[in-house]
Amino acid sequence: MVDITYILGAIALVCAALAMVMLFSKDALTCAMALLGILIGTAAIYGLQGEHFVATVQLVVYAGAIMVLFVFSIMLLNIKRGDADFRITSGRFVAAALSAVVFLVAGTWVLVQKIDLEKGPWNHETVIGLGGNTRVLAHSLFTEHFVAFEAVSLALMVALVGAVTLAKRKID
Amino acid sequence: MSSALIPQVLALFLFSTGMLMVLLRRNSVVLLLGIELMLNAANLSLVSFAHDLGRIDGQIQVFFVITIAAAESAVGLSILVNLYRNFGAVTTDRARTMQG
Numbered sequence: 001m002v003d004i005t006y007i008l009g010a011i012a013l014v015c016a017a018l019a020m021v022m023l024f025s026k027d028a029l030t031c032a033m034a035l036l037g038i039l040i041g042t043a044a045i046y047g048l049q050g051e052h053f054v055a056t057v058q059l060v061v062y063a064g065a066i067m068v069l070f071v072f073s074i075m076l077l078n079i080k081r082g083d084a085d086f087r088i089t090s091g092r093f094v095a096a097a098l099s100a101v102v103f104l105v106a107g108t109w110v111l112v113q114k115i116d117l118e119k120g121p122w123n124h125e126t127v128i129g130l131g132g133n134t135r136v137l138a139h140s141l142f143t144e145h146f147v148a149f150e151a152v153s154l155a156l157m158v159a160l161v162g163a164v165t166l167a168k169r170k171i172d
Numbered sequence: 173m174s175s176a177l178i179p180q181v182l183a184l185f186l187f188s189t190g191m192l193m194v195l196l197r198r199n200s201v202v203l204l205l206g207i208e209l210m211l212n213a214a215n216l217s218l219v220s221f222a223h224d225l226g227r228i229d230g231q232i233q234v235f236f237v238i239t240i241a242a243a244e245s246a247v248g249l250s251i252l253v254n255l256y257r258n259f260g261a262v263t264t265d266r267a268r269t270m271q272g
C-alpha cells in the first residue's frame with residue numbers, strides 16, 4: 001500500500017503544472033482544458049480525504065456544468081489563438097510574479113507554524129458511525145444552515161434570470 | 173511535507189496563479205477562468221482545514237461557494253457575449269469606451 005502523502009504529492013505536482021499551462025497558454029481552449037484537469041485533481045484530493053460528497057459535487061457542478069458553459073462560450077465566440085498577452089521580461093510581469101512569490105512564501109511560513117487549533121467532534125470514525133459523509137452534511141445543511149441555503153438558492157435564481165436578460169437580443 | 177500541508181500549499185499556489193492570470197491576461201475568457209481557479213483554491217483550503225480539524229462547517233461553506241461560482245460564471249459569460257457583440261472582440265483593451 002502506497003503512502004497517501006505520495007499520492008497527494010503527485011496530484012499536487014500535476015495540478016501545479018496544469019496551472020502553469022493555464023498562465024502561459026495562448027489558446028483559450030487549452031486554458032479551459034487545463035482548468036478541467038485541475039478541477040478533477042481537486043476532486044481526487046477531496047476523495048482521498050474521505051469527503052466523498054464534496055468530491056461528487058465538485059465533479060458534477062464544477063467539472064461538469066461550469067466547464068461546459070465555458071467551452072460553449074469559447075466555441076460560440078470563436079476565439080482565435082491570439083498573440084502572447086505579456087512578455088516575461090516586462091516590468092508588469094516581474095512585479096506581479098514577485099508579489100505572487102511573496103504571497104506564496106508568507107502563506108507557507110504561516111502554515112508551518114505550530115498553532116494549536118481546537119479540534120471539532122467530526123473525526124472519520126464519528127462520521128462513519130452516524131451514517132457517512134453525505135448524511136452528516138445534509139443534516140447540518142438543512143438544520144443549522146437552512147436560511148443560508150435558501151438565500152443562496154434565491155441568489156442563484158436571480159443571477160440566472162439576469163444572465164438570460166443580459167444575453168438575449170433586444171426585441172423591438 | 174505531511175499529508176495535511178500538501179493541499180494547503182497547493183491551494184496557495186493555485187490562488188497565486190489565478191491572481192496572476194487576472195492581473196496579466198488580456199483575454200477576458202481566460203480572466204474568468206482565473207477567477208474560477210482562485211475560487212477552487214479557496215474551496216480546497218476550506219475542505220482541507222475542515223478535514224484536518226474535524227469540523228464540517230468548512231464543507232458546508234464550499235457548497236455555497238460552488239453555487240455562487242456557478243452564478244458568477246453564468247452572468248460573466250453573458251456579459252462577455254454582449255462585449256463581443258459591441259466590440260467584436262473579447263480582449264479587455266478593446267473595451268475602453270469609458271476611458272474618455
